[in-house]
Amino acid sequence: MTVRASFDWAHVAATDQSFENALAKARAGDRLDVDDATELLATGTDREGLDPARVERVLEAADARRREVVGDEVTFVANVNNNVTTACNTGCLFCNFKDAAATFEGEDPDVGYTRTPAESRSVVRDAVARGVYEVCSVSGLHPALVLDEDHHEALAGREGVNYRPPEAYGTDPGTYLDQLRAMAVDGVHVHSMTPEEAAHARRGVDRSYRETYERLRGAGLDSAPGTAAEILVDEVREEICPGKIDSGEWVAAMEGAAAAGLDLTATIMYGHVENVRHRALHLDVVRDLQDRTGAIREFVPLSFVHPNTPLYERGLVDGGASDAEDALMIAVSRLFLDNVDHLQSSWVKFGDEKALKLLSCGADDLMGTILSEEITTRAGGTHGEFRSFEDYARMIRAVGREPVERSTDYRTRRTLPEEGPYGPRLGPRADGTPILSDGPRQPADD
């Protein structure tokens, strides 16, 4: 028995549906239900393990659907990551990003970091000058981060609200509104404030999610990432992230963001303790949310990366998803989410080779350049966690698809020309110069 099979779940992978019926519905374009998705993800719950021939049939159906819905374009965006702080006390067992907030008290620690609003602005300004037009910012839940100055006053001296005043820390992160105002410069699109961060921005006060997101939008927020979703089934959340908001709260936050006029994304983080039924239930929550809001621009399956996580170190998992499970997750997302057009294959999670393979399993987006501050300052050096437009053009054409630069919201796109050099053109300062070019900005001939 695998570790993953040893949990005593209320939701189990068993249905009255058959794999063949579920696949027939998928091929006909009928709306799938949770039983159908469970059968497809399991390639039949009537047998142990995945059936390789059935896997291929599901992938083919998803690839055909992708072609019908979005054609052969593969999109990507010119973006920079600016995560404000790694300080976080939430203790999610799958996370290796955070550092206990107590280590940030007094002097700055050797591990982790917190950026001031001025430092955030500098990161974004530098990236925008290189042609980037999206900043993606997802941060730890620093105890001193609050919505605004009034929020500081409301929380001061209170117990049990995960709050400490900025004076307790080596670096003051400012407020969420300060950080957004700092990042919203030079026409860049600010993609930030997950449901978990929005919950942190309203903790201990009587303010709705809608009002919270309206305030954030007023400070420069353009769209909200639907990360922190993990698996939207509470029995799984209790095992992997008991300190996080529950699934109902996650949905309420996303609805509040949509009501505030923001575009959204949605994610699933799978391949840890959950079973295929949980994955299917998660897809159902996302599709219902999209039926109600129409605000989700893309869905992003994130395969759990197990090394250096408490889940792995404590023996609660013995690895992540297999290649076949990754492919099925993409494929069934494409077939089940009939109301979300775009499906992302994340090269950060899957690596280049598998990320490209997943483009033939239902995916049509390959994320973004993910320029980071370290990369910016070492421009021209090792690329690390960065993909250039040149990389994108080469990789996407190698699999016979069409490389297309997109805006964050997918509403603006541009097909890359046959010949390079390649650089972004959709942003306010994007003139076609390759992002890491060191010389004077010289528009590329595309």
Ligand code: SF4
């Ligand atoms: S909330 Fe959870 S996932 Fe996010 S930084 Fe904190 S511990 Fe990590």
